[in-house]
Amino acid sequence: MSESYVKEDSSHTIGVEFGSRIVNVGGKAIKLQIWDTAGQERVRSVTRSYYRGAAGALLVYDTTSRESFNTLSNWLNDTRTLASPHIIIILVGNKKDLEEAREVTFLEASNFAQENDLIFLETSAKTGENVEESFLKCAKTILAKIETGEIDPETIGSGIQFSDQAIRNNIQNRQKQNSSCAGCRP
Amino acid sequence: MFKFLKNENKKKITDDNDPNDKTCTLEEVENIFCDSEPDSESVSSQIRLHRNINDILNDRTTLSFFIQYLETKSSLSFVKFWLDLEAFKALQNGHTPLLRLESRSSNYNSKAEVKHLLSNSNDDCCEINHDIEDCISVSTTSFTESNIDETEETATNICTDEVDHSKVVYNDDLERMTQSLTDDEKSKICEKNRKKEEEVAGVGDTELNKKKKLQPSILEDALRIYRKYLVTDSVYQVELPAEYLSKLSLALCDSEESEDKDEEKNTLLDAFEDAQKYVVDMMEKDFLSDFLESSFYSKYTVDVLTSESLSLREILYSESALFFFMEFLEQDKENCKLPYLEFWLSATNFQKQKNQHHELDIQQLKSDALVIYEKWFSLQAKTPLNFSNGIRTKVEEGICTIDSSITQCFDLPIKIVEIYLDRCCFKKFVKSQLFFKHLSEVINKIDGNAVNKSNNGIIRRNSSLSLNFPTKSRHRRVNSDIVEKKTIPRSISTQNTLLAGLDHKKNKNTTDLHIDSRQLADPDLLWRRKSSVNGLFFGRVDAFGRYERDFDLPSGSTSIPSSKSLFHLQRSSIDVDDPQTLLELDSTQNRFKNAVRKFVHLPEDSVQQEIAWQVAAMIVKDVTNITMHNNKSS
Structure with missing residues (x-):
């Protein structure tokens, strides 16, 4: 599983990259359209345009880089202002395997997540730990919000599409992975 | 479509x-x-589906949609201000101080250009067009005057008069401008005014007069814009931060006496440019994403997407x-x-x-x-x-x-x-x-998200109230109400038991139906709902051009079309997400339909049809009444 996330080449994202993934939530196959936007500050204004219409976002920082954690609020602000107001944001601290180089504690990040109403996870793209979970969590939360009526998939720009199959259980989520540090790479 | x-x-x-x-x-x-x-x-x-504020403002078609949108937000003044500044800039750029006479024609060109731009930006913004044209004509006339003055080089008296006149105007404006300034800046301006008055007092110098006479063309425009948008109690007030305002005010004041017209013009233009940039940023921040989600932009998008x-x-x-x-x-x-x-x-x-x-x-x-x-x-x-x-x-x-x-x-x-x-x-x-x-x-x-697909409930987000169908005893009361009102002919009231029986049956197999409480508390809301405004549609044309009926047409229902539509009204306020509920609804509907048909069935009198319609209307009304009481008591 981890290979699917750890790209062998170590090239950085130019602007935005695209991927998709089907996850299974409660018997429903959900297709996630994933837009991986570059995390460098210099391309921030370029990638902004892709935020609109996303149903969920993964905000990724590097647990071994204080700097990447510090810029989170900027990215969060962008996401909140540009995407739909009901966007589900998952805060992801990557590189949890590099415990000795850690600069941001779990507690600090989870406090930040709590203050900003985010779901928080720490992952390791290298070992694959929690990577699938973070996407799953996002999909689950979106589904739950649809069921409670907090999100109306009919609203334009919700980023959610029901598929045209007779059994209406296939939901696509347009989703963005916002990697404020080298993304899901180790 | x-x-x-x-x-x-x-x-x-x-x-x-x-x-x-x-x-x-x-x-x-x-x-x-x-x-x-x-x-x-x-x-x-050319790319037309751009989503960036500058592109939207610079494309005539999108600009007109944007103006319509801002109108609904009662924020037209931003875009008006922007347009006026564009016109102002266009005029000033067509006007080079060194070639005053020739510039008359180039001035005319730029005016035509601006007019062209504006007239293209749709009928809906004709008011703005009017304003701008107004503004343009003012500046052109003043400019022409000054040219004539200069070539004749004789009208000293007129000049003095006009300078005096404009002085009054300026002083008046300066007073208003100073409202937004610091004391420091105020004193500076006052000093300048004094100097200026002194200069005016020492008339006779044609050179000086000429210089003064030429400035109003720029200044008048600038002041006009200033007065229109930046004075505190103006109808079209655009709130600029103090720094922009003071910069503009100072530029305006400076330009009144400055020796170097080029420089003065440039500072003025710069100040306006800054203000314009600020307004664009404001519009981007406050309106852009909302506009892109609005029906105006969607209309435009459909136009583009369906264009050949x-x-x-x-x-x-x-x-x-x-x-x-x-x-x-x-x-x-x-x-x-x-x-x-x-x-x-x-x-x-x-x-x-x-x-x-x-x-x-x-x-x-x-x-x-x-x-x-x-x-x-x-x-x-x-x-x-x-x-x-x-x-x-x-x-x-x-x-x-x-x-x-x-x-x-x-x-x-x-x-x-x-x-x-x-x-x-x-x-x-x-x-x-x-x-x-x-x-x-x-x-x-x-359609403002109003076109709901047939099976999707309208009121997911509204608070819903579970409605138990009226008990038998309560229903009796309701029936007596009907009799009391004496609106129904006897033939019907004698058959009331049938209705009661019907409701009783309904009671047995109907579970809790989720009904939007707001809609019931105020029946009038039904008609004000967006979907109702568009007419009570029974179907729609889908993306493939096929007509899709929202509801299955019950056989024989043609005889009672009105009661059918009433049912749809009711039904639309019921959360029909759950297919089970839908089925139950259908069955109750059919039963009711059959019951009504009994009235209509025997005598083929149109009066009977009318009565059936009334009964149906009353049932709806009663249900509404009951739930309203429920609401209050609970």
């Missing part, structure tokens, strides 16, 4: 006759570029459509065109960096370019796009430059890919489900 269907038909026809659709290869497209300069038509079709000249470029440069195109390419696996789009995305994002404000870091750009190169161009590339050697060499050359022209190194492949994708996928995409989905999404947005 009609327009759209027509276009689709045409597209299909042309497509069927087009055997090139699939045979197009990358090589062919490359050849277009290698053989000769590509014909401009195929390469640079729609090209792939429109899709590529509109993010919302791009999502669907991406999905389309992904599903179309055997064609394997996704890498081309991925390259296009990366490369255009790479290009965009040159538009950014900050300094370009060539090293960074180079490493970005290399990433793209290694991914799609290099002979070792994992997902090679199979460009010819010639193109690859050109890209390599482009990457190896040492100046900022490196941002252009992918320009050619980007163009090639655009045409390539356009030729091999676009027609298919336009016919695809996904494109229709996108289009119908946008069309739905125009």
Whole structure:
């Protein structure tokens, strides 16, 4: 599983990259359209345009880089202002395997997540730990919000599409992975 | 919708006759570029689905939609201010101080230009047109006057008069301007005013008069704009931060006495330019994303998407459509065109960096370019796009430059890919489900999300109240109410038991129905709902032009159309998400229909039909009443 996330080449994202993934939530196959936007500050204004219409976002920082954690609020602000107001944001601290180089504690990040109403996870793209979970969590939360009526998939720009199959259980989520540090790479 | 269907038909026809659709290869497209300069038509079709504030303001069509949108937000003054400043700038730029006489004609040109721009921006903003024209004509007349004065060089008296007159105006304005200034600035302005008065007192100097006389053309315009938008209690007040205001005020004051007209004009223009930029930023921040979600922009999008000249470029440069195109390419696996789009995305994002404000870091750009190169161009590339050697060499050359022209190194492949994708996928995409989905999404947005698909409840978000159907005892009371009102002929009241029995039966197999409490508490709301405003529709035309009936037409129901529509009213306020509920609803509906038919059945009198209608109306009313009481008591 981890290979699917750890790209062998170590090239950085130019602007935005695209991927998709089907996850299974409660018997429903959900297709996630994933837009991986570059995390460098210099391309921030370029990638902004892709935020609109996303149903969920993964905000990724590097647990071994204080700097990447510090810029989170900027990215969060962008996401909140540009995407739909009901966007589900998952805060992801990557590189949890590099415990000795850690600069941001779990507690600090989870406090930040709590203050900003985010779901928080720490992952390791290298070992694959929690990577699938973070996407799953996002999909689950979106589904739950649809069921409670907090999100109306009919609203334009919700980023959610029901598929045209007779059994209406296939939901696509347009989703963005916002990697404020080298993304899901180790 | 009609327009759209027509276009689709045409597209299909042309497509069927087009055997090139699939045979197009990358090589062919490359050849277009290698053989000769590509014909401009195929390469640079204008992009219309832009989503950036400057593009919207500078495109006449989008501007007119934006103006309509701002009108609904009662924030027209921002865009008016912006337009006035554009007109002002256009006029000033057409006016070079050194060639005053000649500038009359150039001035006229720019005026015509601005007028043209404005008249094109739709009838809906005619008010603005009027304002601007007004403004333009004022400035032109004042300008003409000054020219005449100058050539005649005799009218000293008139000059003095006019200077005095304008002095009064200016002083008045300055007073108002100073409201927003600090004491320091105020005293400065006062001092200037005094100086100016002294100068005016020492008339007789024609040179000085001439100088003074020439300024009003600029100044009057500037002051007019200032008075219109920046004075505190103006109707069109645009709130600028104090720093912009004071800068503008100072520029206006300075320009009154400045010796160097060029410089004074420039500071004034600069100050206005800053203010304009600020307003644009404001509009971007406060209105842009809302506008892009609004029905106005959706209308525009539909126009573009259904126009015959729609090209792939429109899709590529509109993010919302791009999502669907991406999905389309992904599903179309055997064609394997996704890498081309991925390259296009990366490369255009790479290009965009040159538009950014900050300094370009060539090293960074180079490493970005290399990433793209290694991914799609290099002979070792994992997902090679199979460009010819010639193109690859050109890209390599482009990457190896040492100046900022490196941002252009992918320009050619980007163009090639655009045409390539356009030729091999676009027609298919336009016919695809996904494109229709996108289009119908946008069309739905125009209706303010009111067009609900037949099975989707309207009121998911509203608080819902579970309604137990009235108990028998309560219903008796209701029935007696009806009798008391004496609105029903006897024949019906004698059969009331039937209705009661019906309701009783209903009671048995109806579970809790979720009914929107707000709708019931105020029956009038039913009619004010957006869906009702559009008429009580029973069906709709879907993306394929087929008529879809929202409700199954019950057999024989033609005899009681009115009661049917009433039922739909009720039904639309019921959360029909749950298919079970739907079934139950249908069965109750049928039972009720049968019951009503009993009234209508025997005598074929139209009066009986009318009565049946009334009964139905009353039942609806009663249910509403009951729930209203429920609501209050609970």
